[in-house]
Amino acid sequence: MTNRLxxxxxxxTGATSGIGRATAVEFAASSCNLIINGRRKERLDNLKQxxxxxxxxxxxxxxFxxxxxxxxxxxxSQLEHPIDTLVNNAGLARGKDAVYDASFEDWDEMVDTNIKGVLNMTRLISPRMKEKNRGHIINVGSIAGHESYPGGSVYCATKHAVKAFTEATKKDLHGTNVRVSMVSPGLVETEFSNVRFHGDDERADNVYANLDPLTGEDIAEIIHFIANxxxxxxxxxxxVLPVSQSSSSMVSRDE
Known part of the structure:
Protein backbone atom coordinates (compact mmCIF):
# COMPACT_ATOMS: atom_id res chain seq x y z
CA MET A 1 0.00 0.00 0.00
CA THR A 2 1.28 3.46 -0.87
CA ASN A 3 2.27 5.47 2.20
CA ARG A 4 1.08 9.03 1.64
CA LEU A 5 1.70 10.15 5.23
CA THR A 13 -6.13 15.69 20.14
CA GLY A 14 -6.80 13.53 23.18
CA ALA A 15 -3.67 11.51 22.48
CA THR A 16 -2.92 10.41 26.04
CA SER A 17 -5.13 7.31 25.92
CA GLY A 18 -7.46 5.13 23.91
CA ILE A 19 -8.18 5.92 20.28
CA GLY A 20 -6.05 9.07 20.28
CA ARG A 21 -2.96 7.33 21.58
CA ALA A 22 -3.42 4.42 19.20
CA THR A 23 -3.84 6.85 16.30
CA ALA A 24 -0.59 8.60 17.17
CA VAL A 25 1.20 5.24 17.21
CA GLU A 26 -0.35 4.23 13.88
CA PHE A 27 0.64 7.48 12.17
CA ALA A 28 4.17 7.39 13.60
CA ALA A 29 4.57 3.88 12.20
CA SER A 30 3.92 5.46 8.78
CA SER A 31 6.77 7.93 9.36
CA CYS A 32 4.33 10.78 9.91
CA ASN A 33 5.51 13.54 12.24
CA LEU A 34 3.13 14.33 15.06
CA ILE A 35 1.80 17.01 17.33
CA ILE A 36 0.06 15.25 20.19
CA ASN A 37 -2.37 17.00 22.50
CA GLY A 38 -3.77 16.12 25.89
CA ARG A 39 -4.14 17.35 29.45
CA ARG A 40 -1.77 14.87 31.09
CA LYS A 41 1.76 16.13 30.52
CA GLU A 42 3.59 13.06 31.79
CA ARG A 43 1.67 10.79 29.42
CA LEU A 44 2.35 13.15 26.51
CA ASP A 45 6.06 13.26 27.29
CA ASN A 46 6.26 9.46 27.61
CA LEU A 47 4.43 8.96 24.31
CA LYS A 48 6.68 11.49 22.58
CA GLN A 49 9.77 9.63 23.76
CA PHE A 64 -3.77 22.08 26.89
CA SER A 77 -0.45 30.44 16.58
CA GLN A 78 3.05 29.23 17.54
CA LEU A 79 3.08 26.19 15.25
CA GLU A 80 5.83 26.30 12.67
CA HIS A 81 4.69 23.26 10.71
CA PRO A 82 1.77 22.90 8.31
CA ILE A 83 -0.92 20.59 9.67
CA ASP A 84 -1.63 18.05 6.95
CA THR A 85 -4.07 16.03 9.06
CA LEU A 86 -6.10 17.16 12.07
CA VAL A 87 -7.63 14.33 14.08
CA ASN A 88 -10.27 15.75 16.42
CA ASN A 89 -10.37 12.84 18.83
CA ALA A 90 -10.70 14.46 22.28
CA GLY A 91 -14.11 13.69 23.72
CA LEU A 92 -15.91 11.98 26.57
CA ALA A 93 -19.19 10.83 28.04
CA ARG A 94 -20.29 11.68 31.57
CA GLY A 95 -23.05 9.79 33.31
CA LYS A 96 -25.92 7.77 31.95
CA ASP A 97 -28.79 9.35 33.82
CA ALA A 98 -32.20 10.18 32.40
CA VAL A 99 -32.64 13.75 31.24
CA TYR A 100 -34.68 14.61 34.34
CA ASP A 101 -31.95 13.37 36.72
CA ALA A 102 -28.75 14.25 34.88
CA SER A 103 -26.02 16.53 36.18
CA PHE A 104 -25.64 19.98 34.66
CA GLU A 105 -21.90 19.72 35.28
CA ASP A 106 -21.74 16.51 33.25
CA TRP A 107 -23.70 18.14 30.45
CA ASP A 108 -21.44 21.18 30.37
CA GLU A 109 -18.30 19.04 30.24
CA MET A 110 -19.63 16.98 27.33
CA VAL A 111 -20.84 19.98 25.35
CA ASP A 112 -17.64 21.93 25.95
CA THR A 113 -15.34 19.02 25.05
CA ASN A 114 -17.22 17.11 22.37
CA ILE A 115 -18.62 20.09 20.50
CA LYS A 116 -16.69 23.22 21.38
CA GLY A 117 -13.34 21.41 21.41
CA VAL A 118 -13.92 20.20 17.84
CA LEU A 119 -15.14 23.66 16.83
CA ASN A 120 -12.14 25.40 18.39
CA MET A 121 -9.51 23.25 16.72
CA THR A 122 -11.24 23.17 13.35
CA ARG A 123 -11.86 26.92 13.28
CA LEU A 124 -8.21 27.64 14.10
CA ILE A 125 -6.60 25.15 11.71
CA SER A 126 -8.97 25.05 8.73
CA PRO A 127 -7.99 28.54 7.44
CA ARG A 128 -4.40 27.32 7.04
CA MET A 129 -5.58 24.29 5.12
CA LYS A 130 -7.85 26.40 2.93
CA GLU A 131 -5.02 28.81 2.18
CA LYS A 132 -2.72 25.99 1.12
CA ASN A 133 -5.58 24.20 -0.64
CA ARG A 134 -4.77 20.89 1.02
CA GLY A 135 -5.23 19.09 4.31
CA HIS A 136 -7.54 16.63 6.00
CA ILE A 137 -9.84 17.06 9.01
CA ILE A 138 -10.91 13.79 10.61
CA ASN A 139 -13.45 13.91 13.45
CA VAL A 140 -14.01 11.01 15.82
CA GLY A 141 -17.77 10.67 16.16
CA SER A 142 -19.81 7.77 17.49
CA ILE A 143 -22.67 5.43 16.69
CA ALA A 144 -24.42 7.76 19.17
CA GLY A 145 -24.23 10.42 16.47
CA HIS A 146 -26.45 8.29 14.25
CA GLU A 147 -28.96 6.97 16.77
CA SER A 148 -29.84 7.98 20.31
CA TYR A 149 -30.42 5.82 23.36
CA PRO A 150 -31.96 6.30 26.81
CA GLY A 151 -29.58 7.74 29.34
CA GLY A 152 -27.46 9.32 26.62
CA SER A 153 -29.47 12.42 25.80
CA VAL A 154 -26.68 14.98 25.86
CA TYR A 155 -23.83 12.66 24.84
CA CYS A 156 -25.88 11.59 21.81
CA ALA A 157 -26.72 15.22 21.11
CA THR A 158 -23.03 16.16 21.11
CA LYS A 159 -22.16 13.37 18.69
CA HIS A 160 -25.08 14.28 16.43
CA ALA A 161 -23.59 17.77 16.47
CA VAL A 162 -20.20 16.40 15.42
CA LYS A 163 -21.85 14.61 12.51
CA ALA A 164 -23.67 17.77 11.41
CA PHE A 165 -20.54 19.86 11.86
CA THR A 166 -18.48 17.42 9.79
CA GLU A 167 -20.97 17.54 6.93
CA ALA A 168 -21.26 21.34 7.04
CA THR A 169 -17.48 21.75 7.20
CA LYS A 170 -17.10 19.68 4.05
CA LYS A 171 -19.65 21.90 2.34
CA ASP A 172 -17.95 25.09 3.56
CA LEU A 173 -14.71 23.80 2.03
CA HIS A 174 -16.42 22.72 -1.19
CA GLY A 175 -14.29 23.57 -4.20
CA THR A 176 -11.03 23.18 -2.31
CA ASN A 177 -8.80 20.13 -1.99
CA VAL A 178 -9.27 20.00 1.79
CA ARG A 179 -10.85 16.71 2.85
CA VAL A 180 -13.26 16.28 5.76
CA SER A 181 -14.10 12.91 7.29
CA MET A 182 -15.53 11.20 10.34
CA VAL A 183 -15.34 7.77 11.91
CA SER A 184 -18.22 6.58 14.10
CA PRO A 185 -17.31 3.72 16.45
CA GLY A 186 -19.57 1.58 18.57
CA LEU A 187 -18.30 -0.12 21.72
CA VAL A 188 -14.56 0.48 22.07
CA GLU A 189 -12.84 -0.71 25.24
CA THR A 190 -10.77 2.27 26.40
CA GLU A 191 -11.00 4.59 29.41
CA PHE A 192 -14.31 5.80 27.96
CA SER A 193 -16.66 3.96 30.32
CA ASN A 194 -14.47 4.55 33.36
CA VAL A 195 -14.66 8.28 32.64
CA ARG A 196 -18.39 8.08 31.94
CA PHE A 197 -19.04 6.46 35.31
CA HIS A 198 -16.69 8.76 37.24
CA GLY A 199 -14.12 6.10 38.05
CA ASP A 200 -16.53 3.27 38.94
CA ASP A 201 -14.37 0.41 37.62
CA GLU A 202 -16.93 -2.32 38.19
CA ARG A 203 -19.66 -0.48 36.31
CA ALA A 204 -17.24 0.36 33.52
CA ASP A 205 -16.07 -3.25 33.20
CA ASN A 206 -19.67 -4.43 32.91
CA VAL A 207 -20.10 -2.42 29.72
CA TYR A 208 -17.68 -4.77 27.96
CA ALA A 209 -18.45 -7.95 29.90
CA ASN A 210 -19.01 -11.15 27.92
CA LEU A 211 -18.37 -9.64 24.52
CA ASP A 212 -15.44 -8.86 22.26
CA PRO A 213 -15.43 -5.04 21.90
CA LEU A 214 -13.45 -2.93 19.51
CA THR A 215 -10.04 -1.64 20.59
CA GLY A 216 -8.43 1.74 20.18
CA GLU A 217 -6.10 0.13 17.66
CA ASP A 218 -9.06 -1.02 15.54
CA ILE A 219 -10.29 2.55 15.17
CA ALA A 220 -6.78 3.95 14.72
CA GLU A 221 -6.27 1.64 11.74
CA ILE A 222 -9.46 2.99 10.16
CA ILE A 223 -8.46 6.61 10.80
CA HIS A 224 -5.10 5.86 9.21
CA PHE A 225 -6.81 4.22 6.23
CA ILE A 226 -9.04 7.27 5.74
CA ALA A 227 -6.05 9.63 5.95
CA ASN A 228 -3.97 7.54 3.56
CA VAL A 240 -17.69 0.64 12.91
CA LEU A 241 -19.20 -1.85 15.35
CA PRO A 242 -18.01 -5.03 17.01
CA VAL A 243 -19.74 -8.07 15.58
CA SER A 244 -21.71 -8.49 18.81
CA GLN A 245 -23.25 -5.01 18.45
CA SER A 246 -25.98 -4.23 15.92
CA SER A 247 -27.06 -0.77 17.10
CA SER A 248 -26.36 1.65 19.92
CA SER A 249 -28.62 -0.41 22.20
CA MET A 250 -28.48 -3.91 20.69
CA VAL A 251 -25.56 -5.87 22.14
CA SER A 252 -25.25 -9.65 22.25
CA ARG A 253 -23.32 -11.08 25.20
CA ASP A 254 -21.96 -14.57 25.70
CA GLU A 255 -23.63 -16.58 28.43
Whole structure:
Protein backbone atom coordinates (compact mmCIF):
# COMPACT_ATOMS: atom_id res chain seq x y z
CA MET A 1 0.00 0.00 0.00
CA THR A 2 1.28 3.46 -0.87
CA ASN A 3 2.27 5.47 2.20
CA ARG A 4 1.08 9.03 1.64
CA LEU A 5 1.70 10.15 5.23
CA UNK A 6 5.49 9.89 5.29
CA UNK A 7 7.08 13.20 6.22
CA UNK A 8 3.70 14.87 6.74
CA UNK A 9 2.44 16.42 9.99
CA UNK A 10 -0.63 15.26 11.92
CA UNK A 11 -2.15 16.84 15.01
CA UNK A 12 -4.05 14.41 17.22
CA THR A 13 -6.13 15.69 20.14
CA GLY A 14 -6.80 13.53 23.18
CA ALA A 15 -3.67 11.51 22.48
CA THR A 16 -2.92 10.41 26.04
CA SER A 17 -5.13 7.31 25.92
CA GLY A 18 -7.46 5.13 23.91
CA ILE A 19 -8.18 5.92 20.28
CA GLY A 20 -6.05 9.07 20.28
CA ARG A 21 -2.96 7.33 21.58
CA ALA A 22 -3.42 4.42 19.20
CA THR A 23 -3.84 6.85 16.30
CA ALA A 24 -0.59 8.60 17.17
CA VAL A 25 1.20 5.24 17.21
CA GLU A 26 -0.35 4.23 13.88
CA PHE A 27 0.64 7.48 12.17
CA ALA A 28 4.17 7.39 13.60
CA ALA A 29 4.57 3.88 12.20
CA SER A 30 3.92 5.46 8.78
CA SER A 31 6.77 7.93 9.36
CA CYS A 32 4.33 10.78 9.91
CA ASN A 33 5.51 13.54 12.24
CA LEU A 34 3.13 14.33 15.06
CA ILE A 35 1.80 17.01 17.33
CA ILE A 36 0.06 15.25 20.19
CA ASN A 37 -2.37 17.00 22.50
CA GLY A 38 -3.77 16.12 25.89
CA ARG A 39 -4.14 17.35 29.45
CA ARG A 40 -1.77 14.87 31.09
CA LYS A 41 1.76 16.13 30.52
CA GLU A 42 3.59 13.06 31.79
CA ARG A 43 1.67 10.79 29.42
CA LEU A 44 2.35 13.15 26.51
CA ASP A 45 6.06 13.26 27.29
CA ASN A 46 6.26 9.46 27.61
CA LEU A 47 4.43 8.96 24.31
CA LYS A 48 6.68 11.49 22.58
CA GLN A 49 9.77 9.63 23.76
CA UNK A 50 8.35 6.27 22.70
CA UNK A 51 7.35 7.40 19.21
CA UNK A 52 10.57 9.24 18.49
CA UNK A 53 12.63 6.27 19.66
CA UNK A 54 10.67 3.55 17.89
CA UNK A 55 9.82 5.32 14.63
CA UNK A 56 12.40 8.10 14.14
CA UNK A 57 9.74 10.76 13.68
CA UNK A 58 9.53 14.27 15.10
CA UNK A 59 6.93 14.60 17.85
CA UNK A 60 5.83 17.82 19.51
CA UNK A 61 3.46 18.04 22.45
CA UNK A 62 0.70 20.45 23.35
CA UNK A 63 -0.52 20.12 26.92
CA PHE A 64 -3.77 22.08 26.89
CA UNK A 65 -7.51 21.56 27.16
CA UNK A 66 -9.36 21.82 23.84
CA UNK A 67 -12.26 23.41 25.76
CA UNK A 68 -10.03 26.43 26.40
CA UNK A 69 -10.24 28.47 23.19
CA UNK A 70 -7.50 30.87 24.25
CA UNK A 71 -5.12 28.00 25.02
CA UNK A 72 -5.93 26.41 21.65
CA UNK A 73 -5.31 29.69 19.85
CA UNK A 74 -2.07 30.40 21.67
CA UNK A 75 -0.70 26.96 20.84
CA UNK A 76 -1.72 26.91 17.21
CA SER A 77 -0.45 30.44 16.58
CA GLN A 78 3.05 29.23 17.54
CA LEU A 79 3.08 26.19 15.25
CA GLU A 80 5.83 26.30 12.67
CA HIS A 81 4.69 23.26 10.71
CA PRO A 82 1.77 22.90 8.31
CA ILE A 83 -0.92 20.59 9.67
CA ASP A 84 -1.63 18.05 6.95
CA THR A 85 -4.07 16.03 9.06
CA LEU A 86 -6.10 17.16 12.07
CA VAL A 87 -7.63 14.33 14.08
CA ASN A 88 -10.27 15.75 16.42
CA ASN A 89 -10.37 12.84 18.83
CA ALA A 90 -10.70 14.46 22.28
CA GLY A 91 -14.11 13.69 23.72
CA LEU A 92 -15.91 11.98 26.57
CA ALA A 93 -19.19 10.83 28.04
CA ARG A 94 -20.29 11.68 31.57
CA GLY A 95 -23.05 9.79 33.31
CA LYS A 96 -25.92 7.77 31.95
CA ASP A 97 -28.79 9.35 33.82
CA ALA A 98 -32.20 10.18 32.40
CA VAL A 99 -32.64 13.75 31.24
CA TYR A 100 -34.68 14.61 34.34
CA ASP A 101 -31.95 13.37 36.72
CA ALA A 102 -28.75 14.25 34.88
CA SER A 103 -26.02 16.53 36.18
CA PHE A 104 -25.64 19.98 34.66
CA GLU A 105 -21.90 19.72 35.28
CA ASP A 106 -21.74 16.51 33.25
CA TRP A 107 -23.70 18.14 30.45
CA ASP A 108 -21.44 21.18 30.37
CA GLU A 109 -18.30 19.04 30.24
CA MET A 110 -19.63 16.98 27.33
CA VAL A 111 -20.84 19.98 25.35
CA ASP A 112 -17.64 21.93 25.95
CA THR A 113 -15.34 19.02 25.05
CA ASN A 114 -17.22 17.11 22.37
CA ILE A 115 -18.62 20.09 20.50
CA LYS A 116 -16.69 23.22 21.38
CA GLY A 117 -13.34 21.41 21.41
CA VAL A 118 -13.92 20.20 17.84
CA LEU A 119 -15.14 23.66 16.83
CA ASN A 120 -12.14 25.40 18.39
CA MET A 121 -9.51 23.25 16.72
CA THR A 122 -11.24 23.17 13.35
CA ARG A 123 -11.86 26.92 13.28
CA LEU A 124 -8.21 27.64 14.10
CA ILE A 125 -6.60 25.15 11.71
CA SER A 126 -8.97 25.05 8.73
CA PRO A 127 -7.99 28.54 7.44
CA ARG A 128 -4.40 27.32 7.04
CA MET A 129 -5.58 24.29 5.12
CA LYS A 130 -7.85 26.40 2.93
CA GLU A 131 -5.02 28.81 2.18
CA LYS A 132 -2.72 25.99 1.12
CA ASN A 133 -5.58 24.20 -0.64
CA ARG A 134 -4.77 20.89 1.02
CA GLY A 135 -5.23 19.09 4.31
CA HIS A 136 -7.54 16.63 6.00
CA ILE A 137 -9.84 17.06 9.01
CA ILE A 138 -10.91 13.79 10.61
CA ASN A 139 -13.45 13.91 13.45
CA VAL A 140 -14.01 11.01 15.82
CA GLY A 141 -17.77 10.67 16.16
CA SER A 142 -19.81 7.77 17.49
CA ILE A 143 -22.67 5.43 16.69
CA ALA A 144 -24.42 7.76 19.17
CA GLY A 145 -24.23 10.42 16.47
CA HIS A 146 -26.45 8.29 14.25
CA GLU A 147 -28.96 6.97 16.77
CA SER A 148 -29.84 7.98 20.31
CA TYR A 149 -30.42 5.82 23.36
CA PRO A 150 -31.96 6.30 26.81
CA GLY A 151 -29.58 7.74 29.34
CA GLY A 152 -27.46 9.32 26.62
CA SER A 153 -29.47 12.42 25.80
CA VAL A 154 -26.68 14.98 25.86
CA TYR A 155 -23.83 12.66 24.84
CA CYS A 156 -25.88 11.59 21.81
CA ALA A 157 -26.72 15.22 21.11
CA THR A 158 -23.03 16.16 21.11
CA LYS A 159 -22.16 13.37 18.69
CA HIS A 160 -25.08 14.28 16.43
CA ALA A 161 -23.59 17.77 16.47
CA VAL A 162 -20.20 16.40 15.42
CA LYS A 163 -21.85 14.61 12.51
CA ALA A 164 -23.67 17.77 11.41
CA PHE A 165 -20.54 19.86 11.86
CA THR A 166 -18.48 17.42 9.79
CA GLU A 167 -20.97 17.54 6.93
CA ALA A 168 -21.26 21.34 7.04
CA THR A 169 -17.48 21.75 7.20
CA LYS A 170 -17.10 19.68 4.05
CA LYS A 171 -19.65 21.90 2.34
CA ASP A 172 -17.95 25.09 3.56
CA LEU A 173 -14.71 23.80 2.03
CA HIS A 174 -16.42 22.72 -1.19
CA GLY A 175 -14.29 23.57 -4.20
CA THR A 176 -11.03 23.18 -2.31
CA ASN A 177 -8.80 20.13 -1.99
CA VAL A 178 -9.27 20.00 1.79
CA ARG A 179 -10.85 16.71 2.85
CA VAL A 180 -13.26 16.28 5.76
CA SER A 181 -14.10 12.91 7.29
CA MET A 182 -15.53 11.20 10.34
CA VAL A 183 -15.34 7.77 11.91
CA SER A 184 -18.22 6.58 14.10
CA PRO A 185 -17.31 3.72 16.45
CA GLY A 186 -19.57 1.58 18.57
CA LEU A 187 -18.30 -0.12 21.72
CA VAL A 188 -14.56 0.48 22.07
CA GLU A 189 -12.84 -0.71 25.24
CA THR A 190 -10.77 2.27 26.40
CA GLU A 191 -11.00 4.59 29.41
CA PHE A 192 -14.31 5.80 27.96
CA SER A 193 -16.66 3.96 30.32
CA ASN A 194 -14.47 4.55 33.36
CA VAL A 195 -14.66 8.28 32.64
CA ARG A 196 -18.39 8.08 31.94
CA PHE A 197 -19.04 6.46 35.31
CA HIS A 198 -16.69 8.76 37.24
CA GLY A 199 -14.12 6.10 38.05
CA ASP A 200 -16.53 3.27 38.94
CA ASP A 201 -14.37 0.41 37.62
CA GLU A 202 -16.93 -2.32 38.19
CA ARG A 203 -19.66 -0.48 36.31
CA ALA A 204 -17.24 0.36 33.52
CA ASP A 205 -16.07 -3.25 33.20
CA ASN A 206 -19.67 -4.43 32.91
CA VAL A 207 -20.10 -2.42 29.72
CA TYR A 208 -17.68 -4.77 27.96
CA ALA A 209 -18.45 -7.95 29.90
CA ASN A 210 -19.01 -11.15 27.92
CA LEU A 211 -18.37 -9.64 24.52
CA ASP A 212 -15.44 -8.86 22.26
CA PRO A 213 -15.43 -5.04 21.90
CA LEU A 214 -13.45 -2.93 19.51
CA THR A 215 -10.04 -1.64 20.59
CA GLY A 216 -8.43 1.74 20.18
CA GLU A 217 -6.10 0.13 17.66
CA ASP A 218 -9.06 -1.02 15.54
CA ILE A 219 -10.29 2.55 15.17
CA ALA A 220 -6.78 3.95 14.72
CA GLU A 221 -6.27 1.64 11.74
CA ILE A 222 -9.46 2.99 10.16
CA ILE A 223 -8.46 6.61 10.80
CA HIS A 224 -5.10 5.86 9.21
CA PHE A 225 -6.81 4.22 6.23
CA ILE A 226 -9.04 7.27 5.74
CA ALA A 227 -6.05 9.63 5.95
CA ASN A 228 -3.97 7.54 3.56
CA UNK A 229 -6.44 7.52 0.64
CA UNK A 230 -5.41 9.18 -2.62
CA UNK A 231 -5.95 12.96 -2.58
CA UNK A 232 -9.08 12.71 -4.72
CA UNK A 233 -10.80 10.29 -2.30
CA UNK A 234 -12.83 11.63 0.65
CA UNK A 235 -14.46 9.14 3.01
CA UNK A 236 -17.20 11.13 4.73
CA UNK A 237 -18.01 8.64 7.49
CA UNK A 238 -17.42 5.08 8.58
CA UNK A 239 -19.68 3.34 11.12
CA VAL A 240 -17.69 0.64 12.91
CA LEU A 241 -19.20 -1.85 15.35
CA PRO A 242 -18.01 -5.03 17.01
CA VAL A 243 -19.74 -8.07 15.58
CA SER A 244 -21.71 -8.49 18.81
CA GLN A 245 -23.25 -5.01 18.45
CA SER A 246 -25.98 -4.23 15.92
CA SER A 247 -27.06 -0.77 17.10
CA SER A 248 -26.36 1.65 19.92
CA SER A 249 -28.62 -0.41 22.20
CA MET A 250 -28.48 -3.91 20.69
CA VAL A 251 -25.56 -5.87 22.14
CA SER A 252 -25.25 -9.65 22.25
CA ARG A 253 -23.32 -11.08 25.20
CA ASP A 254 -21.96 -14.57 25.70
CA GLU A 255 -23.63 -16.58 28.43
Missing amino acids: EGKWALV QLETEHSVVVETGC DVRDREACSDFI RPPHVNIMDSI
